[in-house]
Amino acid sequence: MQLFYEEEITTNGGYLDPTESIHCTKALRHKAGDEILIINGKGQIFKALIKDANPKKCRVEIVSQETQSPSSVECHIAIAPTKNMERTEWFVEKSTELGIETITPIVCRNSERKTIKAERLGKVVISAIKQSGSLWRPLINELSDFDSFIEQQFEGDKFIAHCHSGNEPHLKDLVERGNNTLVLIGPEGDFTIEEVKRAEAMGFKAISLGPKRLRTETAALAACHIIRLENQ
Secondary structure (H helix, E strand, C coil), rough: EEEECCCCCCCCCEEEEEHHHHHHHHHHCCCCCCCCEEEECEEEEEEEEHHHHHHCCCCHHHHHHEEEECCCCEEEEEEECCHHHHHHHHHHHHHHCCCEEEEEEEEECCCCCCCCHHHHHHHHHHHHHHHHHCCCCEECCCEHHHHHCCCCCCCCCCECCCCCCCCCEEEEHHCCCCCEEEEEECCCCCCCHHHHHHHHHHEEEEECCCCCCHHHHHHHHHHHHHHHHHHH
């Protein structure tokens, strides 16, 4: 069944936002009396009854709800946004489908993009959780500069992926089941050697994602997939 997203929905019912209302009543032609499923991105899914199929403000009544506990392990990817923003959006979409918990855009020495459209990324996330059936919306942090980010506290294992030496251990051999994991993924021009050294000084371990030189978004998704597989 089609999922709808409404962050403010409660057991008392409520309204779908204008975008979801139009999609529900116009595109899918739902009418009063129809049952729909609504997620709020906070671990809850509601079975709801449409009371007023208003295309601007569709009113619903909650019939039942289920709650899903959040993952006990955090997968956090800090990624330098790509010059072509569509490639970053692709990563956000696919990592959300895989169940990532946190994404932080970072600006590095070789970054080709130093701005992001947070609202657009939010829409990509909502679309992805609706498509995948995930009940938890991942957190997308504000854009951060590299140096400030690596100084932040993180309770878990920290890694930085780079292509300089070619002799680093593979992430799959270092990820430990049950541990929160943060991986830094650099821009197309990679992290500078100085950035790698600064990260290592802050407790990050240098790792490889394989013998091939991967695009930024591919590397980020590969890291996410490895972490999620280890913690299934």
